[in-house]
Amino acid sequence: MKLAHVTIMTKCMNESVEFYQKAAGLTIQRDMRDNPAHPIVFLADEKGESSIELAGNSGEIYYGGGIxxxxxVDDVVKEHARKEEMGLRPGPLISPNPKTQFFFVKDPNGVQIQFIQEYE
Structure with missing residues (x-):
């Protein structure tokens, strides 16, 4: 069994799509923004192995708590600098052990996005 995708409810669809394209390098796989009742955009990595579904929500606001x-990433320090250049205000680099280093940024919906490098 494999995880199919992660769904993020959003009130700011276009901003969210742009965030995941620029910050994570994902590309649009399916774009159903033309459905005003329930717009959806699927984005995935180049191999289609990691997928995010952005689902439009005009009602309740979601803040991404606890998610x-x-x-x-191959080079977490380089990614951190890249996110700073993009104006995404990355958090500090964290090394909980000698083999792991990561940082977080928030997406437009308040979801914590982690960029992690694991060393051998």
Whole structure:
């Protein structure tokens, strides 16, 4: 069994799509923003193995409490600098042990997005 996707409810669809394209390098796989009742956009990595569903929500606001999504990166220091250049205000680099280093940014919906490098 594999995880199919993670769904994030959003009131700011276009801003959220742009965030995941720029911050995580995801590309649009399916775009159903033309459905005013329930717009949805699926984004995935280049291999289609990691997928996020952004679901439009005009009602209740979600703040992303207690949720984080992690992306593996090859060079966490370089990614941190890149996120700073993008104006995403990344948190500090955290090293809980010698083999792991990561940082967080918040997406437009308040979801904590982790960028993590694990060393051998």
């Amino acid at each position: 984080s999504i992690g992306f593996r």
